[in-house]
Amino acid sequence: MKPDNDGAGTGREGLSTGLSNFWMPFTDNRGFKAEPRLLASAEGMYYRTPEGRQVLDGTAGLWCVNAGHGRREIVEAIGRQAATLDFGPTFQLGHPQAFELAEALAALMPAGLDRIFFTNSGSESADTALKMALAYHRANGESGRTRLIGRERGYHGTNMGGTSVGGIGGNRRSFGAQVWGVDHLAATLRPEAAFTRGQPDSNEDMAGELERLVALHGPETIAAVIVEPVACSTGVLVPPRGYLERLREITARHGILLIFDEVITAFGRLGAPTAAEYFGIAPDILTMAKGLTNAAVPMGAVAARRFVYDRIVDAAPPGIEFFHGYTYSGHPLAAAAGLATLSVYRQDELFARAAGLSSYWQQAVHRLQGARHVVDIRNLGLIAGIELAPRPDAPGKRAFEIFHRCFDDGLLIRVTGDIIALSPPLIVSEAQIDEIVDRIGVMLKVVD
Ligand code: PXG
Numbered sequence: 001m002k003p004d005n006d007g008a009g010t011g012r013e014g015l016s017t018g019l020s021n022f023w024m025p026f027t028d029n030r031g032f033k034a035e036p037r038l039l040a041s042a043e044g045m046y047y048r049t050p051e052g053r054q055v056l057d058g059t060a061g062l063w064c065v066n067a068g069h070g071r072r073e074i075v076e077a078i079g080r081q082a083a084t085l086d087f088g089p090t091f092q093l094g095h096p097q098a099f100e101l102a103e104a105l106a107a108l109m110p111a112g113l114d115r116i117f118f119t120n121s122g123s124e125s126a127d128t129a130l131k132m133a134l135a136y137h138r139a140n141g142e143s144g145r146t147r148l149i150g151r152e153r154g155y156h157g158t159n160m161g162g163t164s165v166g167g168i169g170g171n172r173r174s175f176g177a178q179v180w181g182v183d184h185l186a187a188t189l190r191p192e193a194a195f196t197r198g199q200p201d202s203n204e205d206m207a208g209e210l211e212r213l214v215a216l217h218g219p220e221t222i223a224a225v226i227v228e229p230v231a232c233s234t235g236v237l238v239p240p241r242g243y244l245e246r247l248r249e250i251t252a253r254h255g256i257l258l259i260f261d262e263v264i265t266a267f268g269r270l271g272a273p274t275a276a277e278y279f280g281i282a283p284d285i286l287t288m289a290k291g292l293t294n295a296a297v298p299m300g301a302v303a304a305r306r307f308v309y310d311r312i313v314d315a316a317p318p319g320i321e322f323f324h325g326y327t328y329s330g331h332p333l334a335a336a337a338g339l340a341t342l343s344v345y346r347q348d349e350l351f352a353r354a355a356g357l358s359s360y361w362q363q364a365v366h367r368l369q370g371a372r373h374v375v376d377i378r379n380l381g382l383i384a385g386i387e388l389a390p391r392p393d394a395p396g397k398r399a400f401e402i403f404h405r406c407f408d409d410g411l412l413i414r415v416t417g418d419i420i421a422l423s424p425p426l427i428v429s430e431a432q433i434d435e436i437v438d439r440i441g442v443m444l445k446v447v448d
Pocket of ligand 1: 062063120121122124157158228232234261262263264414416421
């Protein structure tokens with residue numbers, strides 16, 4: 001393959017090929033390929049570029065490397081597993097690691113969410129959860145319950161179901177209509193709550209809108225409501241106090257399943273195993289991915305309450321009960337990585353560590369209140385969103401420039417629109433928290 005150019009000093013060091021063939025996901029392909037930024041290795045809190053520059057990871061990769069990069073225990077477990085059983089089907093066969101991991105996950109979930117279905121990603125987890133909800137109601141003799149309700153500014157991955165219940169205009173509009181019979185709640189962000197530390201208080205009954213949708217469509221048509229407990233990808237929208245409790249109450253009253261998409265929030269991001277536990281609310285179905293394997297091998301999972309599993313399984317005639325699954329559901333390498341990851345979380349008490357750091361984190365990120373461009377700061381657990389005023393003629397450009405400059409300066413942040421999103425590995429130190437905030441503070445001064 002012919003290199004696009006020779007690369008020296010262009011950010012292409014260490015790359016012996018061209019860049020054209022890889023159609024990159026959610027990327028400005030033309031912009032990136034004109035000015036690539038590459039990662040070569042990673043350890044602990046740092047990435048390293050091909051030129052050997054260290055980059056402090058303020059985002060745990062893409063919200064996923066919760067235990068920090070290159071954890072020896074996880075790497076070794078993957079290697080051992082690859083040498084022992086590289087692949088084994090889980091359709092009508094099994095291998096011990098998948099069952100062991102399912103048992104370990106069931107123990108970590110809120111009580112009752114103990115039937116675990118494996119997928120390979122958050123997107124597959126979201127679509128699996130939606131199909132479980134549909135199958136449950138059918139098995140329950142309520143096949144009219146097909147409507148799915150998501151939320152504006154929600155993100156549930158990029159498969160058909162997740163895109164449809166998701167609430168990101170750009171993701172949906174590019175593909176036209178998707179899954180039929182979907183409706184959305186409004187996003188929970190309110191301008192008057194700007195700069196709230198943690199969960200905002202609200203007098204408004206935002207979740208009460210679900211009652212309106214139930215009255216509009218009829219409860220007998222609604223299968224499930226799916227929300228992220230904290231909407232992360234669209235800029236860290238922290239639910240007001242009482243909101244999730246109210247969603248739980250309304251869904252339960254109308255026989256609607258409540259799905260928490262915990263692809264980001266599970267595995268310690270809020271200082272608890274799950275957001276469900278953090279908020280003290282048990283959904284009927286809970287999706288995971290990312291931190292499940294510390295991102296070392298792709299894997300997702302869906303935890304269902306026992307009644308969901310029992311209904312689908314018991315109602316089925318002898319034979320396959322749930323016509324769904326993936327070649328790699330419970331893949332041995334992923335399962336081994338998952339088991340090793342859970343043991344790292346346990347041994348290093350990383351969820352408690354995140355909980356202990358969250359007030360330091362809150363203080364630190366809110367130091368940017370009053371900094372140039374900053375119009376809101378939101379945080380919970382080890383998550384923060386720093387919202388900037390957009391440039392009048394070019395929304396998103398200011399934050400994107402800060403993302404580039406931070407990377408070149410040795411800090412990885414994530415931006416969505418004009419919002420900076422932060423979610424460091426749970427091993428972050430107080431000094432590194434200060435460094436993340438201070439470096440962003442400097443960039444806010446430099447970038448117009
Ligand atoms: N649900 C939620 C809540 C997510 O955050 C997915 C589903 C999809 O997961 P997969 O593994 O299919 O990508 C996600 C993924 C960002 C960003 O910058 C967030 C995600 C993925 C990539 C980037 O905020 N979240």
